[in-house]
Amino acid sequence: MPQQKALIIGAGVAGIAAAIRLAVKGYAVEVFESNSYAGGKLSEFEQAGYRFDAGPSLFTMPQYVDELFTLAGKDPEQYFSYKKLDVVCHYFYPDGTHLKAYADPDKFAEEVNIQTGESINNIQNYYRNSNRIYDITNHVFLEQSLHRLKTYLSKQTVKSILRLFQIDAFRTMHQANQSFYQDKRLVQFYDRYATYNGSNPYRAPATLNVIPHLEQHFGAYFPDGGMYSITDSLVKLAQDLGVQFHYGQPVEEIVVKGGRAEGLKVKGTLHSADIVVSNMDVWFTYRKLLKNHPRLFPENILKQERSSSALIFYWGVKQQFPQLDLHNIFFSAVYEAEFNAIWKEKTIYHDPTVYLNISSKFKADDAPEGCENWFTMINVPANTGQDWDQLITEARQNIIRKLSAQLGQDIAPLIVNESILDPRSIESKTSSYQGSLYGNSSNSQFAAFLRHANRSSNVSNLYFCGGSVHPGGGIPLALLSAKIVSDWVK
Known part of the structure; x- marks a missing residue:
């Protein structure tokens, strides 16, 4: 045959x-x-001695x-190797709060308690809830087709269906997070996970609060070669x-x-x-x-409705910043206004949350000696015909102003080369309709x-x-x- x-x-x-x-x-x-x-x-691509991973930068x-x-x-180690991160991400708030998201759950709970005053018990309850959602949804809704009869005939599926009321589908992520935490900084921290699949925490179901479990329980990693x-x-x-x-x-x-x-x-x-x-x-x-x-x-x-897109500045920076790590988040002051700008106004908020990835922290040859490669990203709406050239110019100025204020130094003169990826180029390079990163x-x-x-x-x-x-x-x-x-x- x-x-x-x-x-x-x-x-x-x-x-x-x-x-x-x-x-x-x-x-x-x-x-x-x-x-x-x-x-x-x-x-990936290179520019003037700096190497950049062009797209996804968090490995879980x-x-x-x-x-x-x-x-x-085959033996995976013969092809591919990686190391687990002790600190998943550094978070910077407008009020000066600096939060380290330790991979160890107990250490992270202690860090949150010290930095925000939120009780360790609240944090532990939150992760128990996130774990419960994962247990109910994983084998049925993630690893199998929802469009196949045999999926619904298994004992695992029946058990999950009987527990569907526990996946918190009738509240938004933001509503659920408010019920767990008194501190607005913690609510913002967990609302951010909606962006992991290009959604809005003020509209997306609280079922998506499963995402923190995937990161905290399974950990985050850095592939040895980027x-x-x-x-x-x-x-x-x-x-x-x-x-x-x-x-x-x-x-x-x-x-x-x-x-x-x-x-x-x-x-x-x-x-x-x-x-x-x-x-x-x-x-x-x-x-x-x-x-x-x-x-x-x-x-x-x-x-x-399509998911959100991204605007990324790939910056070669001629200085090193010891206060930064592989993954860094600089939060906006008014989170809901940022999401309203993206989803209702279809534009970029003047104070966007900035994600900064620096792979040279773990892979030194990604940047020249004494320098860093900055993957600088903000969430933006999908492309529906906006004036992106104008939006990009304004966003660049706002991002530089924000990072300079947080880092206590004007970073503009440190940027020695730059490439830009926006929703238009995301669509043309990856055939992602409207430049959306996650489909619908x-x-x-x-x-x-x-x-x-x-x-x-x-x-x-x-x-x-x-x-x-x-x-x-x-x-x-x-x-x-x-x-x-x-x-x-x-």
């Missing part, structure tokens, strides 16, 4: 993971990527990466399994005949396949690659149930993975989407 072939659209981390899993199943796998490099958002739940090597019968080493190691694994990557080869069409995906058209040539997996944003998959089949469009999904937003009670399935209900042998489909965006969930696809495929 001839070997079956799987064709994958896009070499994002989910597409690579899907390729590995299907190769292990015995498929001949080929991946078509429009860019000249793999990784999608999880890519490394077991989902290790699992791919183990599945392939974030891009995740992509690099997985590509090497895939190639060792026989997967072929075709770079600079944008797919023009998913060829559908008789309700079945028969292959892909690339540069006018048909590449036949037994199955097709799209790692492209589901919006572009339909609007661009299936444009000849409008009856297939799931308009109710394609018209949903999670700003509704049932958003988790409304994401696109990992398998087409109208076209046989057509599957979907990546951050725009179930279970969601971010590296861990993107990897899980590939696992769900593999579970579907015979």
Whole structure:
């Protein structure tokens, strides 16, 4: 019997993971990527002696990466290594409060108590609640398809359904966080986790308070070669399994005949396949690659509100700041106003919360000696036609003013080179509709149930993975989407 072939659209981390899993199943796998490099958002670049991870910079739940090597019968340490962070992130508040988020939960609770006066008991109760939500949702809602009957027939699912009232879906994250904490700084701290999937804590369900558990319980890590080493190691694994990557080869069409995906058209040539997996944003998959089949469009999904986007300044800085760490957050003074600007006014708040990642703190050769590579990011709305050039100019000034005030030094003269990534370039480089980072937003009670399935209900042998489909965006969930696809495929 001839070997079956799987064709994958896009070499994002989910597409690579899907390729590995299907190769292990015995498929001949080929991946078509429009860019000249793999990784999608999880890519890298250099400028004037500074190296930057272009996209995701927080690494959690490394077991989902290790699992791919183990599945392939390989030793993960031969491909990929990482270290656990003792301090996940440094937080800076406008009132001068400086909070270190220690990985050790007891040490963190003590730090919070010292810096804010919040009781250790409140912190411990919060994490028990976060852990409970994880226990209920993980195996059912994250690791399996919500669009498959057998998911709902398992004992694990039945147990979870009977406990659904405990996942706190009928309050917003902000409302729930206010019920746990008296100190507004702690409420803001936990509201921030909504941004991990591009949502608004004043609208997103409190179910998302599961996210702190993922970070606190499983920890945060730094890959020894930087974030891009995740992509690099997985590509090497895939190639060792026989997967072929075709770079600079944008797919023009998913060829559908008789309700079945028969292959892909690339540069006018048909590449036949037994199955097709799209790692492209589901919006572009339909609007661009299936444009000849409008009856297939799931308009109710394609018209949903998109997640937020990002504005990133990659700065080469000719000085080192010992008070900063790998991950740093500088909070806005009025958090709700910042989210109103993003979600209601579709603009950038004048006092944005700034995330600053400095990988040279752990990987010294990412910057010249005595210097640092600053990945400086703020959350912004998805692109709906705003005047981004003007917004970027204003945001740059506001960010520099904010960081200079917090650090006690004018940082503008220290910036020796700069690159910028905004919602427009995010869309053009990664095919993420409107530059949204996580597909659709999670700003509704049932958003988790409304994401696109990992398998087409109208076209046989057509599957979907990546951050725009179930279970969601971010590296861990993107990897899980590939696992769900593999579970579907015979």
